[in-house]
Amino acid sequence: MGEDGASTIGVPPSPTLSNRSSIHFNPASLVSRNNRPEWHNPSILPSLDGGNLNPRRRSTATFATTAGDTAELYRGPQQDEELGLIRDPTPTAAVSVKRWKCKNGPGMQDPTELDMQTDPTPFRFRPNDLAMMLDPKSLDVLENMGGIDGLLAGLGTTSDKGLGGASLARATTSGSSPGEGAAPAITLTDPDDEKGDARAAFAASLDVRRRVYGENVLPRRATKSLLSLMYAALKDKVLVLLSVAAVVSLALGLFQDYGPSRPAGDPPVDWVEGVAILVAIFIVVVVGSVNDWQKERQFQALNEKKEERGIKVVRGGVETAIDIKEVLVGDIALLEPGEIVPCDGVFLSGHNVKCDESGATGESDAIRKRSYEECVALRGSEGDSHTDCFIVSGSKVMEGVGTYVIVAVGTKSFNGRIMMALQGDSDNTPLQLKLNALAEIIAKLGSAAGLILFMALLIRFFVQLSTREPVRTTSEKGIAFVNILIISVTLIVVAVPEGLPLAVTLALAFATKRMSSQNLLVRILGSCETMANASVVCTEKTGALTQNVMTVVAGSVGIHGKFVRHIESNETRTNANDPNEAGVRKHANDFSVDQAQLSTILSPQLQTLFNEAIAVNSTAFEDTSPETGETIFVGSKTETALLQFAQELKWPSFRTTRDAATVIQMIPFSSERKAMGVVVKTTSGKFRLYLKGASEILSKKCVQHVVVHREGGGSETSNSEVETAEIDEMAHDNITRTTVFYANQMLRTIALCYRDFDSWPVQDAVHGESDEVAYEDLAHNLTLIGIVGIEDPLRPGVKEAVKKCQLAGVAVKMCTGDNVLTARSIALQCGIFSTGGVIMEGPVFRDLSPAEKIEIVPRLQVLARSSPEDKRILVETLKQIGEIVGVTGDGTNDGPALKTANVGFSMGIAGTEVAKEASDIILMDDNFASIVKAIIWGRCVNDAVRKFLQFQLSTNVAAVVITFISAVASDQESSVLSAVQLLWINIIMDTFAALALATDPATESLLNRKPDKKTAPLFSVDMYKQIFFQSIYQIIITLLFHFVGLRILGYGHSSDPSTARQNDLIVQTLVFNTFVFAQIFNSFNCRRLDRKLNIFEGILKNWYFITVTLIEIAVQVLIILIGGATFRITRIGGREWGISLALGLVPIPLGVFIRLLPSPPFEQLLKNFGLLGDPDVLPTHALNSPDTVGWNAITRVRDNLNTFANVRGGRVRSSSFITKSRTGLSQGMPRSRVGKSRIFTLHNAVRFSSPYALSLG
Incomplete structure (x- = not known):
């Protein structure tokens, strides 16, 4: 106490075991x-x-x-x-x-x-x-x-x-x-x-x-306002040129209308077109900017959700989980494997903590973290090179557990300053997307068409200057030249497909928003469309296929005492009385007891030993559930199940047990050794190692087992120690039998063992840093305490989800750390393991040659006892044979496999931060069924792009050809479709079509087809047929009515100029109305990409499509009624309305006729012209070339199209949406036959190195 009565702060010199945290301070x-x-x-x-x-x-x-x-x-x-x-x-x-x-x-x-x-x-x-x-x-x-x-x-x-x-x-x-x-x-x-x-x-x-x-938050990056997006859109250089031409047209029109040379009786309407073009440009800018603003807000909400995560801290002496944004300087935070450090700090204490700081400091080697005192003692020595006491934000905890005090948060932290610098960088990476080549070709052709049209009309304009009768006035010549410029520039506006990449972004925005509501958090947008063509999914068992709600339901103490949860209703879970032992019982000393009565057969010493093995060798802790307010165990599900088991038996509290123990060394869990342990100092001054892990692995390291008796208590040694016995052949057979029995019931089997030492460090052992003894020198000569069977029930609907994947042509492979029998049992129940399938253990698979791996993976369905490295090798092998692979992972070591896969799925609940960082999509509910949703949404996005592409090219080709031919054929340098009409068609073709076709909801009918191959062309034969015939129809009908419409309608030639002008306007109005309604009804036709005839399927589920279509119809009717001189049209009667609607409706029955046409002749024709590649011929790509991923509709689109982004600027250039797609396609290896494959099938079983492989008849 200080002089004024205040207490000074005491700091523990080293961690010991307690109930407060994973490091457990005493x-x-x-x-x-x-x-x-x-x-x-x-x-x-x-x-x-x-x-x-x-x-x-x-x-x-x-x-x-x-x-x-x-x-x-x-x-x-x-x-x-x-x-x-x-x-x-x-x-x-x-x-x-x-x-x-x-x-x-x-x-x-x-x-x-x-x-x-x-x-x-x-x-x-x-x-x-x-x-x-x-x-x-x-x-x-x-x-x-x-x-x-x-x-x-x-x-x-x-x-x-x-x-x-x-x-x-x-x-x-x-x-x-x-x-x-x-x-x-x-x-x-x-x-x-x-x-x-x-x-x-x-x-x-x-x-x-x-x-x-400060707070542990970064200032939110300011999103672009609607006005700034409008300003960016106005910087489109083609629109600027069109605006200048419109202003000149307006000025000349005003002079023509109100100048001294205006003929008497002519209405002053020459100025209208200039104003109409400016208004149309304004509408194009506003509609496009609102669309972009909406997309940017959706992506901002997505990014905010991606930043949500928790962190464990000690406050008031109690370990608790809080939101990462609530962390403050001075907090004592916990370090655990797989965590991405959120704040800067100074390491206090822990066990074997190593951090990967390569992403933050560039240091390639893992940095060992030591306490300040150790670092001072080591300063200047050889061991000082790769060790320090500083925790750098952004680094990854690779192994070990510990605590550190936070000294910098938010923008003050190392990683925060880096992120702020990145936020200040306004450069955007262009989308590496698939329609780039196509969009550039369209842009070049459209620009060429506009330039040729301008040159042709300009030449004729100069020729007519001296030959035309009557001679034009100066203002008329000016207006004629401006009209030539306007129609040529408008043609370029229509031809350049700036709506193509923006439609892709819109489809992604809608898809990711809806996926988020279905527990799919998309981190990398390109993964959406990649999942559309996924052909293999490698999934974990725990959490994805099962509920990850673990409970101890059976087990054995030693080798004889079997216990079962609620034994009266679960007699099949005890193997004390083996029905296969006819006549004489082989294991006569085995007996069963209800799990609730387990303490009655345990001596006090054995009960204490059992409890310490559970409570001390654990990193789980208690916390308050934010949902229910109840006290729950938090940590590894296996450990929480064991702690709950001890609590239900009313054994001493884990807090009390931990407080009484002094930790000497911790051995964190490793997926390679399938075990974890802790060394403590006992009250007698000796040292004891507690180990828990995979039963078939640890049981082989045991030489003794504890002994229990049916009557309870058991004989005790003079030192009141636990009674033990040697493990002979009979005992080993009993252990194997128990493990196999539990595994066949889908139970995860965990062995609890211990070993005593007289002194520490262990003599003749390899000592690592800080006198820590290597695991290999400790894990032998163990004593088996018991084996517990932990149940993790299958998730409801997982069998149906696997069946849906198989229906969609997606093979499901299970990678699990469980033994072969447990894995087989679960795979059978899920429908993953089928006739002809193969089960293999990870170490066996790892030892195969590359040729053997390639031969076996198509039939490999379950990889048991696999490590994250085995999973990565499996993914690489699958990619080598041309598969598109999705993989799930939750651990730190799963990072390489998640990165290697085409799409990586991490677990939102059980996953570490490293796994989430390495993944493309986070499964917020850890449910395999969510992967099926990702496949559906991926196919939905891909189809949306193809639908829009089919519609836009149909409209694009027709509008360009019609405008070019009619303008060249006109002696007035005017097109059948005026500039204002073309701008309205451009809005329909770009913004409205994107909203209508890119927002179709995902339905399970998308699973009724196989995934496309990597080499599948962007355009299918059916798409080519629709584009060609629909464009030809629209061109023929429009030009036919333009040139001979007066005769078709029976108007004939009129000598009255006003009557002739009115008849011409009626025909032009009918042509414009027909062309617009042809686009509207063709959008219905473009909703289907296959050869099915029902184009209205699911239309009532897409309110965007219905709303956009009604808006288009309403606006078109208003234009015809009140557009007048602005659109160079007039009101038309019922006959003309009927004709235009009937002709506009033709694309729907025409689409049915096109679908009925046989495809093979067209396919061969397209191949001859080089428009359709052979999907069975692999393209030649350099390894890791950015163009190797070329099988998705989206991956050919760029937000910055190379040809016209720099020319036009505007919306395309200002787009801030970044989509990353996976690159790098491993080269395939030649297939070869396997000599002697070590496989496990339903038809035949070859004995594994594991003793638990069973023959399946």
């Missing part, structure tokens, strides 16, 4: 450090330049105002000497103030200046003082702060209780005012003194921390 071991810094003594914290480190005056991370206005980052002299550097007058690591101000505006302050103005009271350190420790890493800075004790005290936290263990009471200065001398000291009082105000005081202290050190 409160009994807490001792006060006697090297606590005296803050009023300036010598404790000398500044780095020799002065006092006074946060009231100047931080050591000062922001210089000279030497080029750079912010100096201190590099210690010792580091300079070690690196052989000579101190340069200009700091080596610097951030330019000028660049900051230029980037953020002259009115914004740089971070260091803001930091200097931050009042750190009541804490000791400013944010930049703490950041100096990690950028660059400097043990000297931490040492100058008073070491780890000084850091903890300066942040007002404790290593064992974290925040809330003590509340901030007051801040006092020791002999100096706030403005001079040393910074204020921190005095902490126990919250128990003021229980009534404890919660309020704690909340207030958190607010103080937020004020001083």
Whole structure:
């Protein structure tokens, strides 16, 4: 206690086992450090330049105002000497103030200046003082702060209780005012003194921390406003040119209408077309910008959801899980394998923690984390090269568990500063998408058509200057030239398919939003369309196929005592009385007991041993469920099942058991060894190893087993030790029989073992870092405590989901760490394992030659006892034979397999942050059925792109040909479709069609076909047929009525100019109306890509399509009724309406006729013209070429089309949506026959190296 009665902070020197966290601090071991810094003594914290480190005056991370206005980052002299550097007058690591101000505006302050103005009271350190420790890493800075004790005290936290263990009471200065001398000291009082105000005081202290050190959030990147998107769209250079031409047309029209040469009686309508074009341009810009704005908001919501995650911290001495945004400086956070570190910190304690900092610092080797004291002791030694005590945000925890104190969050952290720099970068990566080549061809052809049209009309215009009678006036010549320019530019506007990439983005936006509501969080947009053609899914068992709700339902203590949960209703789960043992029982000492009565057959010593093996060798803990408010176990599902098992038996609390144990060494779980362990010091002064893991692996390492008797108690040795017996051949057979029996009932079998040592470290053992003994030197001569069978029921509907995958042509392969029999039992129930299929163990598969792997994987259905490396090899082999592979993963070591696959699925509940980071799609419910939804949505997106492509090309080809022919044939330099009419058609063709066709919902009918091959062409034969015949029909009908429409309608030739002009307008109106309605009804026809005739299937489920179609019809009717001179049309009668609607409706029956035409002749014709590739011929691609992924509809579209993005700019150039697609196709290997395959099939069974392989008759 201090002089004023306040308690000082005690910091434990090392972790011991307790009930509070995965590292388990023992409160009994807490001792006060006697090297606590005296803050009023300036010598404790000398500044780095020799002065006092006074946060009231100047931080050591000062922001210089000279030497080029750079912010100096201190590099210690010792580091300079070690690196052989000579101190340069200009700091080596610097951030330019000028660049900051230029980037953020002259009115914004740089971070260091803001930091200097931050009042750190009541804490000791400013944010930049703490950041100096990690950028660059400097043990000297931490040492100058008073070491780890000084850091903890300066942040007002404790290593064992974290925040809330003590509340901030007051801040006092020791002999100096706030403005001079040393910074204020921190005095902490126990919250128990003021229980009534404890919660309020704690909340207030958190607010103080937020004020001083900030929150763990990055400023949200400002999304583009609607006005900015409109401005970007207006920068489209073709639209600008068209706008200029429209303004000139307006000016000349006004002069023509109201000038002195206007003939009497003519209506002043020449100015209308210029205004109409400007209005049409405005509508195009507004509609497109609103569409982009909506998409950007959807993607912003998607990105925010991707950032949601939790973190485990210790607050008030209790381990709890909080949202990552709630983490504050001073929190004591936990490190676990697979975690991506969210904040900067200093390592406190732990076991064998290694971090991969390659993504943050570029260091390729894993960095071993040690405590501050160990790092000081090792400074300058050989072991100092790849170890430190600093936790860098953005790094990945590869192995081990530990705790660290957080010193920087949000934008102050290392990773936060990097992310802020990336946010400031406005460059967008273009979409590597599949329609790029096609869109460029269309753009080139359309631009060429517009240029040729302009040249042809211009030549004729100059020829007619001297030959035309009557001679045109100057204004008439100007208007004629502007009309030529307008119609040519409008043709380019219509021809260039800027709606193509934007439609793809719209389809992705709608798909990802709906997928999110179905528990599919898409991280990489390109994965949506990749899943459309997935041919193989490699899935895990736990969580994906099963519920991941584990319960101990059976087991054996030693080898004789069998227990079953609710034995009266589950007699089939005990093998104490084996029915196969006819006559004489082979294992006569076996007996059964109800699980609830298990304690009655255990001696007190054995019960204690059993309980310690469960509670001590565990990283699970208790927490409060945010949904129900109940106390639940949190951690590995296997461990929580064991803790729940001990709790139900009313054995001593796991907290009490952990508090009583002192951890010497922890052995984290490894997927390679299938086991985890812990070494503790017993009350007798000896040392005991507890191990738990795969029963068939650990049982082989056991030489003894504990003994139980039916009557309970059992004989005890003189030392009151647990009775044990040697494992002979009969006992080994009993263990094998029990394991096989449980495995055949879909139970995961876990063995619990122990081994005692007289001294530590173990003699003649290989010692690693910190005197840790290698696992191989410990895991032998074990004593078997028992085997427990843990049930993880299948998810409802998983069998149906597997059947749907198989119906869709997607093979399902199960990769699991369970033994062969458990895996086989589950695979049979799921429908994965079928006649002719193969089950193989991971180590066996790994040892096959490449040719043998290629031969076996098509039939391989289950990979048992597999490691993440086995899964990666399987994925690589499948890709080598041309499969599109999706794979699930939840562990840190699954990262390579997730990255290798074409689409990686991580588990949103059970998955580590590393797995989520490596994946493309996160299964928020960990359910295999969600993968089926991803396949459906992928196919839906791909089909949406193809539908839009079919519609746009039909309209595009028809509009360009009609405009070109009619304009060249006209002596008035005008097209049958005016510029305003073409702009309205452009809106229908681009924006409205994208909304209508890209938003069809995903239905299970999409599973009724096989996935497309990688080499499948973008256009199918049916699509080519529709595009060709629909375009030909529209061209013929439009040009026919344009040239001979007067005769067809019976108007004949009129000598009255006004009557003739009116008749011409009626024909032109009928042509325009027919062409527009042909597009509207052709959109119905484009809803089907196959040869089925029902084009209205599912139409009522797509309200976007219905709404857009009704809007198009309503607007078209209004245009005909009131468009008048603006659209160069007039009102038409009922006969003309009937004709135009009838002709516009023809595309629907025409589509039926086209589908009935046989495809083979057209297919051969298209191949002869080079328009259709052979899907069975593999293209030649360089390995890892970005074009190797070429089987998806989306992957040929770019948001920045190379040909016209730089020419036009505008919406396409300003698009901020980035879609990443997988690249890199492994070269296939030649098939070869396997000599002697070690396989496991339904027809025949070849004995594995494992003793548990059974023949399946």
